[in-house]
Amino acid sequence: LTITTSPASIAGQTYDFVVIGSGPGGLTVASRLSEIPSLRVLVIEAGLDQRNNSLVTDPGNSGSAFLGPGLSKLFFSAPQNDIGRQLFIVWGQTLGGSSSINGMQWGRGAKEQYDAWETLGNTGWNWSNLSSYMKKSERFQRPNAQQTSAGFTFDASAHGFSGSVSAGEPNPLLGTGLQFEYQDTVKNATRTRLPTRIDFSSGSVNGAGLFQYAIQPSPNASTLDNRRTSAADAYVYPFLTTRPNLTILTGYTATRMTFTTSGNSAPKATGVEFIPTAGGDTLSVKVAKEVIVAAGAIGSAAFLELSGIGNKTVLQAAGVQTVVDLPSVGTNLQDQFFNNFEFEPASSAPYIPPAANMPPFVSTSFLTLAQIVGNSTAGSLGKSLTGSVESRAKDAVAKGRFSSVNGLKKMLRVQADLVVKQNVPVMEFLGGPASFDQIPATNTWSVTPTLLQPSSRGSTHITSSNPLDPPTVDFNLLSDPFDVSLFISSMRFARRIASTPPMSTRITPGGETIPSLAVVPSNATDAEWMDYILANYLTAAHPVGTIPMLPCDMGGAVDEKLKVYGVQNVRVVDASIIPIQISAHPQATVYGIGEKAADLIKADL
Numbered sequence: 001l002t003i004t005t006s007p008a009s010i011a012g013q014t015y016d017f018v019v020i021g022s023g024p025g026g027l028t029v030a031s032r033l034s035e036i037p038s039l040r041v042l043v044i045e046a047g048l049d050q051r052n053n054s055l056v057t058d059p060g061n062s063g064s065a066f067l068g069p070g071l072s073k074l075f076f077s078a079p080q081n082d083i084g085r086q087l088f089i090v091w092g093q094t095l096g097g098s099s100s101i102n103g104m105q106w107g108r109g110a111k112e113q114y115d116a117w118e119t120l121g122n123t124g125w126n127w128s129n130l131s132s133y134m135k136k137s138e139r140f141q142r143p144n145a146q147q148t149s150a151g152f153t154f155d156a157s158a159h160g161f162s163g164s165v166s167a168g169e170p171n172p173l174l175g176t177g178l179q180f181e182y183q184d185t186v187k188n189a190t191r192t193r194l195p196t197r198i199d200f201s202s203g204s205v206n207g208a209g210l211f212q213y214a215i216q217p218s219p220n221a222s223t224l225d226n227r228r229t230s231a232a233d234a235y236v237y238p239f240l241t242t243r244p245n246l247t248i249l250t251g252y253t254a255t256r257m258t259f260t261t262s263g264n265s266a267p268k269a270t271g272v273e274f275i276p277t278a279g280g281d282t283l284s285v286k287v288a289k290e291v292i293v294a295a296g297a298i299g300s301a302a303f304l305e306l307s308g309i310g311n312k313t314v315l316q317a318a319g320v321q322t323v324v325d326l327p328s329v330g331t332n333l334q335d336q337f338f339n340n341f342e343f344e345p346a347s348s349a350p351y352i353p354p355a356a357n358m359p360p361f362v363s364t365s366f367l368t369l370a371q372i373v374g375n376s377t378a379g380s381l382g383k384s385l386t387g388s389v390e391s392r393a394k395d396a397v398a399k400g401r402f403s404s405v406n407g408l409k410k411m412l413r414v415q416a417d418l419v420v421k422q423n424v425p426v427m428e429f430l431g432g433p434a435s436f437d438q439i440p441a442t443n444t445w446s447v448t449p450t451l452l453q454p455s456s457r458g459s460t461h462i463t464s465s466n467p468l469d470p471p472t473v474d475f476n477l478l479s480d481p482f483d484v485s486l487f488i489s490s491m492r493f494a495r496r497i498a499s500t501p502p503m504s505t506r507i508t509p510g511g512e513t514i515p516s517l518a519v520v521p522s523n524a525t526d527a528e529w530m531d532y533i534l535a536n537y538l539t540a541a542h543p544v545g546t547i548p549m550l551p552c553d554m555g556g557a558v559d560e561k562l563k564v565y566g567v568q569n570v571r572v573v574d575a576s577i578i579p580i581q582i583s584a585h586p587q588a589t590v591y592g593i594g595e596k597a598a599d600l601i602k603a604d605l
C-alpha cells in the first residue's frame with residue numbers, strides 16, 4: 001500500500017477503480033476491493049494523512065473539528081430561515097474524512113428506518129441485510145472488569161467482533177453513576193416506561209443509554225491511552241506493508257470525470273482529473289473499470305455536477321457542459337440540528353474534570369413524538385404531518401429541493417408512518433455532567449435536543465466550474481411546520497428534563513446559563529422560542545441524501561447497486577445515498593454502506 005503526496009508515479013496511469021474521497025464510505029470500499037490482488041485501486045483524497053496529529057488521535061479532542069485548519073474543510077451556508085444567518089459547514093478534510101475529526105459516537109438507526117429504504121424501492125436495503133454489513137465492519141470491544149463494574153452493559157447480538165472498526169467505551173470508564181442519573185431523569189421526564197442502559201446499535205433505539213464510541217480503548221487504564229478509530233485506522237493502516245495494489249494520493253482534489261460515448265450507449269467514465277488542493281495544474285488518471293464517488297454528502301454532489309451530471313439548468317448556470325441531466329443531484333439534503341442548554345452544577349454536585357484521551361462524559365436518549373409532547377398533541381401533530389404530505393411535497397419540489405413530486409410524496413409518507421405509526425424516535429436528548437462540546441472544558445451540566453429525522457429538505461449545488469469554489473449549501477432546516485412544532489416542544493422538554501429529579505438535584509435552581517431564563521423566560525411563546533432557535537441552532541454535520549438511492553422515476557440519482565443513472569460505470573458510496581435520515585449519528589451506517597457496496601461491486605466483476 002502506498003500513501004503519497006506525490007502524483008509523479010500516478011498521473012497518466014490506469015487504475016481499475018478510482019475512489020474519490022477517503023471517509024468511511026471511500027476507504028471501506030477501496031480497502032475491500034484491494035483484497036483482490038489483480039485490481040489496481042487508487043484513492044484521491046483532498047486532505048493529508050494526519051495519523052500522528054493528536055487533534056485526530058486523542059478522543060479528548062473530538063470537538064476540535066472547528067479548530068484545525070488542514071484537518072477540516074470549513075465554510076458557510078447560504079443565508080438561512082429568512083434571517084440571513086449563515087451556518088457552519090464542516091467536514092474532515094484529511095485521510096479518514098470526517099471519521100478522523102468527528103465526535104466518534106457509534107450507533108445505528110431504528111430497524112424500521114432501514115426497512116423503509118426497501119419500501120422506497122431499494123430491493124435488498126433493509127435492516128436485516130444492512131445490519132449484517134454494519135456488523136461486518138465492526139470490532140466491538142467487550143468490557144473489561146473496570147468497565148463492567150462501572151455498569152457498562154451491551155447487547156452482544158447487536159455487534160460484530162471481528163471487523164475493522166474498533167468500537168466500545170474508553171478505558172477506564174468514568175462518571176457512569178452520574179450518567180445513569182441522567183438516563184433515569186429522562187425516563188422520569190417522559191412519564192413512560194422508557195428503557196435505560198440500552199444499546200444504540202441494536203436497531204431498537206427508543207430509550208436512554210451510554211454513548212458508545214469508535215475508539216480503541218487504552219490497553220492499560222493507567223496510561224489513559226485511548227485512541228480514536230478513524231476509517232484510516234480501520235481500513236488502511238493495518239495494510240501498510242501489504243496490498244501493493246492500493247495507492248492513496250493525499251493533498252489532491254478530484255475536479256471532474258471525463259467520459260466517452262459510443263453510439264447509443266450511455267456515457268462511460270474513462271478518466272479522473274485532479275489538482276493540488278492548494279491550487280495548481282490539472283493532472284489525470286485513466287479508469288479501466290469504475291469511478292467510485294465518496295466525497296461526502298456535499299462533496300460528492302459537487303463532484304458529480306462538476307463532471308456534468310446533475311440538473312442541466314444548474315450546470316448551465318455554472319458553465320459546466322451537461323453529460324447527463326439528472327435533476328435530483330444536490331437535492332433532498334437532510335441534516336440533523338441541535339440547540340444546547342447548559343446548567344450550573346449545584347455546589348454539592350461531584351465534578352469529573354475532562355481527562356486527556358477521554359471523550360466527553362455524556363449519555364444520550366432517543367425519544368418518540370408522544371414521549372415529548374404527550375399522546376394527545378402527538379395525535380394532532382401526527383394527523384397534520386400525514387395530511388399535509390402532498391402540499392409539502394409540491395412546495396419543496398417547486399422550490400428546487402427535490403425533483404419529483406411523486407417521489408417526495410412517497411418519502412414524506414414513509415417518514416410520517418415511521419413517526420406516527422411505528423413510533424421511531426424523532427429527537428435525541430444528549431446530556432449529563434459535561435457539555436457535549438468540551439472546548440473550553442468547564443464544570444457544567446448540559447441537555448442538547450437534536451432533531452433526528454427532518455421533514456424539511458435542502459439543497460447543495462455548484463455555482464461555478466472552478467472546483468475550488470465551495471458549493472452553495474442551503475440546509476433549509478426548520479422550513480417544515482412539523483419540524484418547527486417538534487423542535488419548539490423539544491426545547492421546552494429540555495427544560496423539563498433539567499427540572500426533573502435526579503438531575504434537578506444536581507444543578508443550581510434557576511441556574512440555566514444557556515439560553516438562560518433572562519433570554520428565554522419560562523412562559524416564552526412559540527414565537528419567542530423560535531426567535532431564539534433560529535439565532536442559535538447549529539447543524540450536527542450529519543448531512544445525507546443529496547444523491548438519493550431511489551428508483552429513477554421517483555427522482556433517484558443512484559440505483560440499488562449504487563450506480564449513477566444515465567452513465568455506465570460510476571457509483572456513489574457514502575452518506576449521499578441515504579434517501580431519508582436515520583435516528584442515529586451516521587458513521588456506523590456509512591461503514592455498512594461501504595461494506596455492502598464492496599460486495600455489490602465484487603459480484604459484478
Ligand SMILES: Cc1cc2nc3c(=O)[nH]c(=O)nc-3n(C[C@H](O)[C@H](O)[C@H](O)COP(=O)(O)OP(=O)(O)OC[C@H]3O[C@@H](n4cnc5c(N)ncnc54)[C@H](O)[C@@H]3O)c2cc1C
Nearest residue numbers: 021023025046097098102103104105254296299574575587
Ligand atoms: C464535526 C463532525 C462531528 C461528527 N460526529 C459524528 C459522530 O459523533 N458520530 C457519527 O456517527 N457521525 C459523526 N459525524 C458524521 C460522520 O463523520 C459522517 O457521516 C461520515 O464520516 C460520512 O462519511 P462519508 O464517507 O460520507 O464522508 P466523509 O467522512 O465526509 O469523507 C469525505 C472525504 O472526501 C474528501 N473529499 C471531498 N471532496 C473531494 C474531492 N473533490 N477530491 C478528493 N477528496 C475529496 C474529503 O476531504 C473527505 O476526506 C460527524 C461529522 C462531523 C463533520
